[in-house]
Amino acid sequence: MSDAIKIALLGCGVVGTQVVRLLDEQADDLAARVGAPLELAGIAVRRPARHHDVPAHLLTTDAAELVARDDVDVVVAVIGGIEPVRTLLLSALSSGKSVVSANKALLAEDGATLHDAAARAGVDLYYEAAVAGAIPLVRPLRESLAGDRITRVMGIVNGTTNFILSRMDATGAGFDEALAEATALGYAEADPSADVDGFDAAAKAAILAGLAFHTRVTLSDVHREGIGSVTAADMASAKAMDCTIKLLAICERRGLDDGRESVSVRVHPAMLPRSHPLAGVGDAFNAVFVEAEAAGSLMFYGRGAGGAPTASAVLGDVVAVARNRVSSSRGAGESAYAELPLQPMGETRTRYHIALDVADEPGVLAAVAGAVAELGVSIQTVRQEGRGDAATLVVVTHAARDADLAATVHRLVEMPFVGRAASVMRVEGMATE
DSSP states (O other): OOOOEEEEEEESSHHHHHHHHHHHHTHHHHHHHTOOOOEEEEEEEEEEETTTSSSSEEEEEEEHHHHHHOOOOOOEOOOOOOOOHHHHHHHHTTTEEEEOOOOOHHHHHHHHHHHHHHHHHOOOEEEESSTTTTOOOIIIIITTTTOEEEEEEEEOHHHHHHHHHHHHHHOOOOHHHHHHHHHHHHHSOOOOHHHTTTHHHHHHHHHHHHHHSSSOOOOOGGOOOOTTTHHHHHHHHHHHEEEEEEEEEEEEEEEOTTOEEEEEEEEEEEEEEESSSGGOOOEEEEEEOOOOOOOOTEEEEEEOOOOHHHHHHOOOOOOOHHHHHHTTTTOOOOOOOOOOBBBBGGGGGEEEEEEEOOOSSSTTHHHHHHHHHHTTTEEEEEEEESSSGGGEEEEEEOOHHHHHHHHHHHHTTSSEEEEEEEEEEEEEEOOOO
């Protein structure tokens, strides 16, 4: 058996503590799988006195010194934010150390810099834990499907928002009530904005799109909408269509008019038919559909967050990079050769569900249909609900440019017999375009 592979761990919170536990409890098995023992060289934390559940002699507040140590082979980052972790990981890579990172925000904002540094040094950069927790998704996209042509990736990649929307669907609760329940149960942070405003899902979408389409995608390239505006009325409208509402990350390969291809990456709430497999993904679980030309449709499902599930993904990457170091080899690196252009949201083809409060009088339906047609949008279904002051007109469109659909809503709410747009929601997963 080879000499021990020494690991520097940056961070020891919920995930880091579980990484330490698994390294200890599974030490013999991990050594057998790698061909060398895995040993912690040190753990960088801000306040060592708070960490009573890990060996005190491993704790340090000097992360830079730990990363720079000559005996460290692999640096594992389970801390968030951009700095100082970016500087620490670049230092590790430039000095020939492999890196395992769970930091999705950094990878989505500046993954290119990390990938370039890893390539120059001839070392590994692995990040399975950055997307969808324990679900093996990054490696299948980067390696297992490397011989295929992926056309679409769509899924639920944030457990907090999925729990909130699932509770709204099951109980009829409003957003604030469901968020309060998620916070009480520990699914939502004290400041839930990263989750409910879609930033977390958008970072993951950027990573997935880059892997799927061999194109560098950053967080700023992702169209992002959160779930804060989803109401109990929206959920009731979805139920009337035998749908539910999910926050979806959607990455698609799109054809352009000149025959070239582009990439569309978006995160937003959408109505989804209950017959769709993603509609049944409840609680804080994640699920992702991958569509490829040869493989067809694949679905990945499991726990998308939590200490132990995420630590499982971290350890999987540690084993992989440790094996490579034992064999003096390197795993798959970045593949960004395609350099496909990013399609603006306004050019992306989507579908809308629009609920309008209207006057209950003759000719309204015809006027709405005519206004929609004038803007080049085709209606799939239209129906009136209620009478008198409670009259609502519900329109579901066929696929059209998102900019045209948004202009349609603007035009409709300006019509004299329309009071307001009670609900505007994109629709995904229906067979009929």
